[in-house]
Amino acid sequence: MSIESPFGAEALLIKPEQLESWIMEESEDIIVLDKPGWVVCHPSKNGPWSSLVGAVREARGLDRIHLVSRLDRETSGVVILAKHHKAASQLQTAFSKRNTKKRYLALLKGHLKEARTTESNLEKDPESEVVVKQRVSFGGRGKSALTHFRPLEYWGPHTLAEVTPESGRKHQIRVHAAWLEHPVLGDKIYAGDPSWYLEFIENGWTDRLDRELRYPRQALHAADLEVWGEDWKFTFSAPCPFEAEGYRTLAESETA
Incomplete structure (x- = not known):
């Protein structure tokens, strides 16, 4: 339903x-x-x-x-x-x-114990039923991607992390978070069962998704963006909405 x-x-x-x-x-x-x-x-x-x-x-x-x-x-x-x-x-x-600096906030599954950096190539996953799914690739295939993760605090059994990508590949943060075995909570493609995404695009937010996935959208937020040219510079910041959306309460209600 x-x-x-x-x-x-x-x-x-x-x-x-x-x-x-x-x-x-x-x-x-x-x-x-x-x-x-x-x-x-x-x-x-x-x-x-x-x-x-x-x-x-x-x-x-x-x-x-x-x-x-x-x-x-x-x-x-x-x-x-x-x-x-x-x-x-x-x-x-x-x-x-790449005259930009980007800073994201992400709520990750599990406790990320220390700062981690992931560098890999990314490519479309030809084995997935989800046509937009990407994956870490080997053998020189795909496009290079570099992402830094830094834990800020724990919300129950999960981690609120600062994420700074140094490239802008499709789904980069989400793929690298899953590769570290700390996927973004609420991610219907990379946080567990890919059938979650297929069910969502067909039927929307269902009883099953509410029960198994719990987080209605991926807990990823573009918090800061800096961009500049030779004689100009813009800096913009957006406050994190996770607490207002109830994600901290939901995370702290889970057992480790």
């Missing part, structure tokens, strides 16, 4: 007042938002108010909006959109040159 949840298979429509409450900074060039974990970045078939890009375009009466930094739907935190081509080009050039 499907359970009514903002983290369902189909994202809820964004309300104009919600969008305004997510805006952290806005100028003639950019708009920066603190995206919740149930919001899709890219336009979808359900109309403009079903995605962050569509909602901003409608709210500001723009013909086009440029998604400069994106997050997976279930990852919350800092997202930058550019209002015109020149701003988009400058920001995209900075990202391509």
Whole structure:
């Protein structure tokens, strides 16, 4: 049975007042938002108010909006959109040159005892029924990825960790966390049974997922983003929402 949840298979429509409450900074060039974990970045078939890009375009009466930094739907935190081509080009050039620093917060399964760094190549997993699933690869295949994990505190049997990726590969943090045997809580692809993801995209948040997975979205948050060029620099921060979403209470209710 499907359970009514903002983290369902189909994202809820964004309300104009919600969008305004997510805006952290806005100028003639950019708009920066603190995206919740149930919001899709890219336009979808359900109309403009079903995605962050569509909602901003409608709210500001723009013909086009440029998604400069994106997050997976279930990852919350800092997202930058550019209002015109020149701003988009400058920001995209900075990202391509890796003139960026990114800091995430993640709630990981188990106790991460010490800081760990994972460096590997990543590639699409051809053996998985989940078509978007990535995996650590060997033999020179895939693209290089480097991720640093640092434990901050324990929430019950789990770890609130700071994560700093030095590359931007698809699902990088989630794949590397699982490789360390400390997957991101709520991750429907990498935290356990891949059938969780297949069930979710078919039926939304179900009784079985609530019972077995417990966390309705992956506990991953883009907390800080710094990006710079030759004569400019932006720094943005979004507060961690895990406690407000009840994740600390849920984590501390579990036994080690």
